[in-house]
Amino acid sequence: MRIEALNQLVLEVSQKTGLNSDKVRQLIGLLTAMLFDETSGGFSGFMARLRERGLGASIQSWLGHGPNEALPSEQVERAFGPALISTIANKLDLTPAAAASAIGATLPGLVDGLSENGQEPRGIPESLRHWVGEIGEWFGELGKSGWGAATAGAAAVGGAIAGGARTLGHAADATTQAASDAIGKAGGGSGKWLPWLLLGAALIVAFLLFKGCAGHPAQTPPAETPPPAADAAVATPPPAAPAASAPAAQTVAGVAIENAAGKAVVSGRLSSDAEKAKLMDALKATFGAENVQGEVAVDAAAAPAAWLDRLIGFLPELKAAGAKLSVDGDKIAIDTSALPDDRRLALSEKLRGIFGDFEISGLWDKGISALSSLKAGFSADDLVKALNLAGIHFATGSATITRDSSETLRKAAEAIKATPEGTRIEVGGHTDNTGDAAANLRLSVARADAVKARLLELGVPEARLVAKGYGQDKPIADNATESGRAQNRRMEFSVLR
Structure with missing residues (x-):
């Protein structure tokens, strides 16, 4: 390095x-x-x-x-x-x-x-x-x-x-x-x-x-044998007692919850009786004790469910009949196909707000809806109209795409790959006017490059994409308000002719 x-x-x-x-x-x-x-x-x-x-x-x-x-x-x-x-x-x-x-x-x-x-x-x-x-x-x-x-x-x-x-x-x-x-x-x-x-x-x-110290109660391990010195001229200290065997790899905790006609059907595995009791109590409080079915296993080899409190906070959203959610480690799958579009959108936005650092599949927003609704033979203009309804999110102040944008980018890549040869799409990065203009320009360029790179990873031919950053110079809303600044922080797709 x-x-x-x-x-x-x-x-x-x-x-x-x-x-x-x-x-x-x-x-x-x-x-x-x-x-x-x-x-x-x-x-x-x-x-x-x-x-x-x-x-x-x-x-x-x-x-x-x-x-x-x-x-x-x-x-x-x-x-x-x-x-x-x-x-x-x-x-x-x-x-x-x-x-x-x-x-x-x-x-x-x-x-x-x-x-x-x-x-x-x-x-x-x-x-x-x-x-x-x-x-x-x-x-x-x-x-x-x-x-x-x-x-x-x-x-x-x-x-x-x-x-x-x-x-x-x-x-x-x-x-x-x-x-x-x-x-x-x-x-x-x-x-x-x-x-x-x-x-x-x-x-x-x-x-x-x-x-x-990886999340377990403090224990006194046996002394470790020092590693060899980096140069043969330096001898190692006398060996200590043999090191303990490495602990077995932890399995991943996970649960699945489905609202079946108003009843919460739950399955999965958690690391302790305390975690299980906490989840089951929350389900009964949300749905009623008589409306909770299924069983969660206790697996002592499973990693603690660090996400459990966040899941419990999301449970009221699953009271919509037909909603399904599963958590597996740091991945979430949501199925809202049984819900009307406005409810799908609201539930997806709530999930994104709580679990934005997770990889989420099944999210629904206006962009994903529009991309999924494109008819065979769609034009490049139809494509960018759908792309510009999609939200692509970044970690604050950086060009790191958050994991909750994965589904949107997969849908976008599929649609762009279906366009005719010769189609060229510009990926434009834009910011609000907060901070230094030169820094905003650099950030917009980095974000546009990041989106292009991810689309290339997903199989889009490089010849079809151009990345460009515009900084704060092309606002579409009033930077004097928070809602306006949020609209100006965007990725904007356009057709290059």
């Missing part, structure tokens, strides 16, 4: 989160240490754990050539766990919510930059090694306070890092001193090996934290 790309990533994260560049660099250093921890499978192992926690589609976008899918705070909290996020938040002097947001803003771009041409990296790039080394003291302080594991081994590693950042061998207690002595003997006290020593110890601590 080139230093220019790293500096750009720091700038982008700073703009999105408001963090200063030093804090962003510290966060990148920590995430890098975790990404390349060989004791837990290195880069591929880290990606596998995130996939197990429902982030497979997002990871694919980071590794691929298209725009990176956003990583909302809710998904960060589910993947990393509250203990790890709170620890990072305390060290960066942030709230847990702000730390989760910062991780979500950083990880997609970091993984994208590391995986050039879609290939998983084999080791830490030279440009990032000192970023990890510079937070040796950071890891040390956390290690001595019990960060990641309440074991002497973890504290010793952390203490050795802290001591090494000053002068190896000056730790505060006997355990830390022993670890420092071991490292000192291996490196001969020479400062030239210090970055490698810091890196190796940092990876151990990051591994313990990531495995021990």
Whole structure:
């Protein structure tokens, strides 16, 4: 990963989160240490754990050539766990919510930059090694306070890092001193090996934290065997007790609810009796105890349903007879085909507002309705009229297309592919007039490019698409009102003749 790309990533994260560049660099250093921890499978192992926690589609976008899918705070909290996020938040002097947001803003771009041409990296790039080394003291302080594991081994590693950042061998207690002595003997006290020593110890601590704090009650894991040093001239410390076997992969929690003639028919699986009781109580309160049918299984291997409260908040919308909804990990399917169009639209908009960070299939809006209603042999003008009724949504202040726009873009791609040879459609990006005009122009260009890239991924021939950003220069409503600004923030399709 080139230093220019790293500096750009720091700038982008700073703009999105408001963090200063030093804090962003510290966060990148920590995430890098975790990404390349060989004791837990290195880069591929880290990606596998995130996939197990429902982030497979997002990871694919980071590794691929298209725009990176956003990583909302809710998904960060589910993947990393509250203990790890709170620890990072305390060290960066942030709230847990702000730390989760910062991780979500950083990880997609970091993984994208590391995986050039879609290939998983084999080791830490030279440009990032000192970023990890510079937070040796950071890891040390956390290690001595019990960060990641309440074991002497973890504290010793952390203490050795802290001591090494000053002068190896000056730790505060006997355990830390022993670890420092071991490292000192291996490196001969020479400062030239210090970055490698810091890196190796940092990876151990990051591994313990990531495995021990992913949303489970705190437990005391066995000491881990340190990984080999990065250079043959540096010996590794004596091995500790064998590491525990990796926990079994969690299955995905999910439920399906159908309103059958006023009765809620439910099925699925949740991770605990408490989650099951919470859902069943909410269903009975919404539909009446006599109108709830079916059964939800309890599967201790399932991941906790972080979305359960949001689903319960949506239950009143399912009182419309014929409505069907299923949640499976971070994917939702909605079926409103039995409802009138106005009710379909209202229910879809409500679902989008609550679950905008999920991949949602079955949404209904005026654009999807119009695209689905196109007759064989439709003209290019008919197509753009339908496209301009569709809503394509982005993460605030960025060119990241939110996952709730996936259905709209699939429908749009199908329609564009059905147009005759020679048809050319412009994808135009527009903003309101909030902020700097030059920045708005750049954002509009980036968003238009992102939509074009996604349509190309969905099979639209490149010759049929042109992307262009107009910034704030072509408003269609009054920027003095919020509703007007919302109309001006849009993607506008037109036929190029």
